[in-house]
Amino acid sequence: MNKSIVLLSGGLDSSTTLYFAKSKGYSCHCLIFDYGQRHKKEIAAAKLIARASECPLEVVQIALPWKGSALLDKAIQLPKNQKLGRTGIPPTYVPARNIIFLSFAASYAEAIGARHIFIGANAVDYSGYPDCRPDFMRAYQAMLAKGLKAGVQGKGIQVETPLIHLSKAQIVRLARKLGVPTEKTWSCYQGGAKPCGVCDSCRLREKGFNSVNSVRPTLTRTNLQKRSSGQPK
């Protein structure tokens, strides 16, 4: 079966990407990072999603000794109620985050003989991150072709970005069509009992669900505690 690595973050986009890859017949190996982010709720959500999709999940521990982002450093304020679609790179940008995540995915792919890496990056309703744009993904792909054993042997590893040109509304529709259990996903940058509703990630998610006149599904603490036992490794 065609093996793939799926970068999972527990949010709507990466979960939809996982279900998309599954729908295309890939055997998916999920990867998430415990990298000192503000909260661990996204890891718990990723475990729920991986279990629901019956795919294995690896949690990679990374101790980043430096900060430089509102997602790593609680002393930096998270932006609230910002205008969506604004330009500029927000303080939630983590230096080289997707570059690091994709590099582990490439290593994992080579180690298990997978030829595809799926990432739920999105360049339409994105938050201004340079490492979510098609230009970057093409450059990453070109770099892998030069630096990996698989690359120089002509069996390249492809970076797949099925959501990159979709709006949040289109992602919500795709998630519905694929049967993604969106109530298990967590998008909020905060790790509270309920999503804060004012961070960029909450507002983009809300915009998506509002656009398709759908109730915004919420991963509650009770739901999380009830379902998080017996998670896939």
Place this chain on the structure above:
Amino acid sequence: MNKSIVLLSGGLDSSTTLYFAKSKGYSCHCLIFDYGQRHKKEIAAAKLIARASECPLEVVQIALPWKGSALLDKAIQLPKNQKLGRTGIPPTYVPARNIIFLSFAASYAEAIGARHIFIGANAVDYSGYPDCRPDFMRAYQAMLAKGLKAGVQGKGIQVETPLIHLSKAQIVRLARKLGVPTEKTWSCYQGGAKPCGVCDSCRLREKGFNSVNSVRPTLTRTNLQKRSSGQPK
């Protein structure tokens, strides 16, 4: 002062690269990885070198859940007394190793405002690793320009490879000229009391020192224990 990140492995090449960067006036921030390699002796050696050069060193912990290399998995035999200069990728290749290491260096560089990453990759007397070639380094550089905040803001981060076109003999001469304390470096893939002398890394090192009629300096266990207290963080 012009800040730079130096990927240090405790071996001859990366140590020479550090001293080279220092000689060019860079303020060097060294980086080494504890990634489940066969032995920790290279980390101890890197600490000695960082201390000798009076540069700070960060040790980044990475728990790679997969194997796929003789440097990660003791069940895979290390090649012994192989012909140097042979073609093909040896079993000591670690999937995406330099891709991962450079990605952390890029993150660190952005976090502290450094504009240069030094890596001691060498494509002349190399062991067949695809991620040590100039082609790969150029592609990595191009990818950073697209994926980093610094890149899209036009303040690109440069990957510097001062040793890439040098032979081992030329590296040994450069190390001498720069005053690198080569007796503190460790190149052997094994972590024994003395270098094994038969792995690719030992043989390349020996070739370099023999070419310039120099005694091969050796980091002994006694030397290591004596000097490893009070290492730089």
